[in-house]
Amino acid sequence: RAVREEAARVCGAPPASQRLLCRGREVGEHDVLDAGAPGGDVGDVYVTVVLRARGGKGGFGSLLRASGRKSEVSNKDSCRDLSGRRLRHVNAHRTLGEWERGREAREAREAAERAAQ
Template identity: 40%
Template sequence: MSTNLLIDLPSGPSECFQLSSESLKLLGFNPEDLLYKHYCSPEDQCRGSYPCFKSDVFNRVVSKLYNVNLEKFYLLINGKLNNKKEYNKNLNLDNNSNPKDFINVTVLYKLLGGKGGFGKILKTQASKKRQSNNLDSCRNLQGQRIRNVRLSSQMDKWKESESVREKLGNDIYKLPKKEKPSENIKTTNFCDPKYVETVKKEVSKVKETVLRGFDKKLEKESENFKLCEELESKRSTLIDTCLDVYDL
């Protein structure tokens, strides 16, 4: 009995390989090392299918066919990752518990990685990064910037308030009129002769102090004026003497 493997390579066309004890012998394997002869318990998924594959049979076959190290690739068996169990549970079994004709094997090469220094730097930078709630530069579902949408809504509100203000006109700035005193309220005149006399005395004192201040200011200005006249006379006499000396 044989099983067909449909091997999908990452770079290149898919290839079909017939897996049987004869083909394993041609590749240099001992079929008994890679195939079981039903040492499965009844609750296992194998259920008596033949050949009963070991978990690493596909890896060894791909490594031998394409001369690739086992540690440099991993396989997907029928779209699922190949596990390391004694039997391969990802195989499609028919009603008779036999493997179906084609088993899809996808070869995926492992990527070379570093020691993790750059990833550690990214993690530290992510912890230091400050989260800001400023979304003005982002766009909404319509493709508009959030900042422009917010400003346009503010402009619409301002226009509405302006229209209301124009309708009201200048009435909003007018002061309320004073209410006239009602005729029913009686007004009483305050008359206290002592208080009136004290007020008159204080007013007269204020007038006297103001007049004294004006008099002092006028005296200072008159003194300054007299000094200016004396200086002007002295200057004129000096000029006359100079003219006489030089016969001008």
């Protein structure tokens, strides 16, 4: 109780909206914080104060799952591949590579057209 009141004084958050964590575990209202080290020496106790936040009714994933059942999308360019890249970028890179490979043939054709004129 004294720890919560001190945290309220320092942080300005009311005790009801605080979560106290000690060594990664939540400290209950009537828990005793042990300052003793395994060797018998008295050490410091570190307590983390976390503010409670109201939870929502669900994440963005549930919204996506619900909307995915409703509509059928034919354009998959905004999807991502397994490495995290957008498919439109992968397709654009592939198209640019194909265009670059055909450069010599285009230049030869343009040179032949200029020579014919």
